[in-house]
Amino acid sequence: MLVVALCNQKGGVGKTTTAVNLARAAHLRGISTLIGDLDPQANTTSTLLGQALDTSAESVADVLSARSDATPSDVIVKTGWQHVQVLPSGGDALADVGTELVAMGPGREHRLREALSPLVGAYELVLLDCPPALDLLTINALTAAQEAVIVTTAALWSSDGIARLLATLDAVQKYSNASLHPAGVIVNGLERTRRQRHWHEELLANSPVAVWGPPVPKLTWIAEAAEAGVGLDEWNTPAASNLLAVYDQYLSNILEGTSHR
Ligand SMILES: Nc1ncnc2c1ncn2[C@@H]1O[C@H](COP(=O)(O)OP(=O)(O)OP(=O)(O)O)[C@@H](O)[C@H]1O
Ligand SMILES: [Mg+2]
Numbered sequence: 057m058l059v060v061a062l063c064n065q066k067g068g069v070g071k072t073t074t075a076v077n078l079a080r081a082a083h084l085r086g087i088s089t090l091i092g093d094l095d096p097q098a099n100t101t102s103t104l105l106g107q108a109l110d111t112s113a114e115s116v117a118d119v120l121s122a123r124s125d126a127t128p129s130d131v132i133v134k135t136g137w138q139h140v141q142v143l144p145s146g147g148d149a150l151a152d153v154g155t156e157l158v159a160m161g162p163g164r165e166h167r168l169r170e171a172l173s174p175l176v177g178a179y180e181l182v183l184l185d186c187p188p189a190l191d192l193l194t195i196n197a198l199t200a201a202q203e204a205v206i207v208t209t210a211a212l213w214s215s216d217g218i219a220r221l222l223a224t225l226d227a228v229q230k231y232s233n234a235s236l237h238p239a240g241v242i243v244n245g246l247e248r249t250r251r252q253r254h255w256h257e258e259l260l261a262n263s264p265v266a267v268w269g270p271p272v273p274k275l276t277w278i279a280e281a282a283e284a285g286v287g288l289d290e291w292n293t294p295a296a297s298n299l300l301a302v303y304d305q306y307l308s309n310i311l312e313g314t315s316h317r
Contacts, residue, residue: 057175057176057177057178057179057180057181057182058180058181058182058202058310058311058314059172059182059200059201059202060181060182060183060184060201060202060203060205060239060310061184061186061194061198061200061201061203061204061205062074062078062183062184062185062186062205062207063186063194063198063204063205063207063221064186064188064206064207064208064217064218064221065188065189065190065194065217065221066188066208066217067188068188069188069244070209070242070244070245070272071095071185071186071188071207072095072099072100072103072185072282073244073272073278073279073282074205074207074242074244074272074303074306075091075100075185076091076100076103076104076282076285077288077299077300077303078183078303078306078307078310079091079137079140079183080137080140080289080303081300081303081304081306081307082139082140082180082181082183082307083137083138083139083140083287084287084289084300084304085307087180087181088139088178088179088180088181089139089140089141089179089180089181089182090128090132090140090141090142090143090175090179090182090183091104091141091142091143091183091185092116092142092143092168092172092182092183092185092197093116093142093143093144093145093185094145094150094168094184094186094187094193094194094197095145095150095185095186095187095188095193096145096147096148096150096151096187097147097187098144098145098147099185100142100145100185101115101142101144103282103283103284103285104136104137104140104285105133105144106136106285108147109133109144109145111147113131113144113146114126114130114146115131115144115145115146115147115149115150116128116131116143116144116145116146116150116168117145117149117152117153118130118131118146119131119167119168119171120150120156120157120167120168120171120193120196121153121156122156122160123156127171127174128143128171128172128174128175129174129175131143136285137287141179150193153193154192157192157193157196158192164192164196165192165195165196165199165228165231166196166199166232167196168184168196168197168199169196169199169200169233172200182200184197184200184201190220190221190224194224195224195228195232198224198225198232198236199236200233201233201236202236202237202314203237203238203239203310203314204225204236204237204239205240205241205242205306205310206221206240206241206242206265207241207242207244208241208242208243208244208259209243209244209245209246210243210252210253210255210256210258210259210271211252214255214258214259215258215259215262215263218241218259218263218264218265219264222238222264222265225238237313237314239265239266239309239310239313239314240265240267240306240309240313241259241263241267241268242268242271242272242306243259243267243268243271243272244271244272245272245273245274246272246273246274247273247274248273268305268306268309270302272299272302275295277291277293277295277296278299281296287300288303
């Protein structure tokens, strides 16, 4: 079971869009996949379930909380995609658990890792959609993961943000998960402007971690498809098929990268 965290402490860069499209690419390959939604905004959960999780339903918040005995198997739900299941976010409850974790003390970074360990064998791939913060929810995802994929836009401060994130990855590697590896950087939402080209080139030249190509352009239909939980293969345009091939390539990078280590 390969666990991959999609992360960036910056909001709105495309973590959720990337998670959904990678899950679709994995589904199309018949890879049994679990998406873990670690964001109190619960966008992945709503997208893949077609609606927000029922407020009375148990969620990843219960799995992480010391106040509940819930295991992932109790809360995982099926999606309309046969090979993809969701460990759903509990919205406000997950935000509360983020606070609970702060007070929890030793072992608090390992709660997700421990909760996922009985699932080894049940899924080939676990994609963890992180919240836009370097908080204990993200640290739990990074402690559970073997691979971290950084999703970013090409903008002023993007390199600084990546440097900060990499420092956090180093700390997690040192203190809570020696097998964590920064897999690569996905550039999302690239516009055809001189400024964006400049910041993209700057990322390519200076990123200490491989920047995977090609970048994902900024196009309205990409948001529409991902937000509606419609696979790019179901979007029925040549451009969407081409973009699906890009996500499929990213998926290969993730899977093949790990086979070399
Ligand atoms: N390539 C793209 N082209 C156009 N719109 C995009 C693209 N990628 C993402 N978006 C849109 O931008 C917004 C932010 O994307 P997304 O939710 O994937 O980012 P995020 O990093 O998960 O955000 P958050 O940090 O808030 O969880 C969404 O409305 C999404 O539909
Ligand atoms: Mg998100």
